[in-house]
Each structure stands twice: as structure tokens, then as C-alpha cells.
Amino acid sequence: MYEVKPKSPIDYISLAISRVGLALVAVIVAIMFYEVVMRYFFERPTLWVNEMSLWIGGFIYLLSGLYVLQQRGHIRITLLYDSVPRNVQRLFDVISTICIVIFGAMVIHGGMNEAVQKYGRWETFGTAWDPPIPATMKPAIIIVAALIMCQAVANLIADWNETPVPEGVVEDDVIQELRGSYTETVADRHD
Template sequence: MKDEIHPDTLDSSEQPRNGLDRVIFKFGNLISLLFVFTVAISFYEVLMRYVFNAPTIWVHETASFLGGCLFVYGGIYALSINKHVRVVLIYDIVSDRTRRWLNVFHHLMGLLFSGLLSWAAYQMVQDSWFTPFGDIRLETSGSAWNPAFPALVKGMIFMTLCIMFVQFSLHLIQELNGLRKRKDV
């Protein structure tokens, strides 16, 4: 039995709002199983190091890479089901209409935030994926194993921020449509 969040168990404000949110939600539930894999390989490393005195060179970097990527994905996952951080002290005491305007403000600030961070992440990706002459050469960790995880994490951050920008755009459009419809009623 999988222990995942099912959309039917969420209240209406925590439902994925559009097709992109539904894909992010379902994919997030699927890749969350990588946490189990991370725990398993970490257990393997402890066993190899302390029982067999044969430490690995790949487990720590792999576990850090997977954990970092899953943490970054968590941002768009939380946004997809409306579980992001907000100041509920204010949000919960205002009227429904004021809440909608606070949501519009939130989405506008989210667009600005994710847009600026996407630009910064693009710069990081460019530096970590390409040489000054434009040849592809992924930045590596510099360890004995030397995987390209630093470049891949930076690529994941960039991709996730771009998706978040699209999410905020879609949520803003939906919120503005909701305000317009309520005005027409």
C-alpha cells in the first residue's frame, strides 16, 4: 500500500487547479519514492563503512543530489496544491473577496520572484553547463567519483523555477477570472 497524498483527500482549496498542477502533483507523488531509495542507499553506506570497512565513493553525493532535487521540486508541488506559506493570521480573518485580492497580489509577487530567480538560475546553468567558448562541459563535484551533479542540480533549479513562473501565471489568470465572474453575478 502506497502512502501518498490522493487528490480526493484534499479539501477544495488544496486541489490541483489546472492540468499543469495535476501533472506536477501526480509526478511529485511518484518521485517521492526516491526518498525511500535515498534512505536505502544511505543504510547501504553505513553498512559498508562500519560493518565491512569498505566505504563507498558514490552514496553521499547521490543522496545529496536526490535530496536537493526533491527539495527543489517541493516548491512547485506545494504551489500545485495551494500548500505554500502564507500569513494565515491576516488571510483567515478577511472576507472572501479580500482573500481573492490577496491571492492576486501573491501571484503577482510570485511571478516577479520566480521570474527574477529564473534569470539568475539561467546564469548559473550557463556557467555550469558551458565553457566560455560555448562547448558543453558540465560542472562536476571535484570528488574522487566526480559526478556532474552540481550542474544537474542547477539545471533542475532553473527548470523548476520556469515551471513555477508558468504556474503563477496560470493561477493569476484563474484568480482574475474568478474575480470577474463574481462581479458578473
């Protein structure tokens, strides 16, 4: 998989957080496997696996948005974007960054009081296991919204003087890297 190389401190933060999200996927798989074994082989289903997988899945969903933004994988109308000059592309980039920042600010403004209340009273899910999903998810939404705002601004700054590669075109350094690994593989086979 080709990843965009980090260009700013927030990129490193986003990539580190995305690695946590990647590990959390494995945790969900492991606990779901545990549930299947307990339920169908030992006839002792758990109370906590379903809610734990929902809880972890919610965090993965939040963290994946930050990763997609860092990787510039968000939706863009490439037919229009790639057909205009670079100065118009920069205008599109500024407009999209402004929209992201406004949206993030509205999420933070609209959700801050509720997040503080839910965290302050350590609100739980209200089930038999009763995990503190609302008390942790609401503040996480606020934190990730702030990180997404920072990432959008960092992307705008980092990409300002770069010429974007049209959609579907692989950059030269990636091609060279692939050729190098292919050549090494072929050479290893002949040895």
C-alpha cells in the first residue's frame, strides 16, 4: 500500500493514531472469535463482547477519518479538479479546508457541553455489562474533530507549493521503489 509521507508534526500524530486504530481492528476480531468459541463450543455466551466491539468500532470509525484526511483520500471531484490550473486548484483546496474547519468548529461548539456532562457523570451504556461508552465517545468526538481541523490546515500548508498528481497516476518515486523491489526479487530467484 502506498502511504503519503508525513510532512508536518500533525501528520506524525495522525499516523500514530491510525496505527492504534489498526491494532483495534485485530482486538475486535479476537474478542469476536472468543465470543463464538464461548457461545457455540462451551455454551457460555458473554455479556461484554457485543458492547466492547461496538465501543472499539466507534473509536476505529473516528480514527479512520483522521487517517483518510492525512492520506488525502477524501472525496474530491477529480474530473473538475484535475482539469483546472494550479491556482484554481489552490482555491478549491482553500474552500474545502474552510468547510472542514467550519464543520469541526461546529461539532466542537455543539458537542462540548454534552461531552463534558457525559464524561463528568461517567455516563454508561445502560446494558447488563454497562460500559462507559457515552462518557468516552463524546469527548473522543471532540478531540478527533480538533485533530481533523489541524490536519486539514496542515495538508493545505504542506500541499500549497506541490503539483498534485492526477487521480490514478502513481508518482515516480513509487514506481522506482516498485522497480527496485521487483529487480531484487528477480535477482534473488536467480541466485
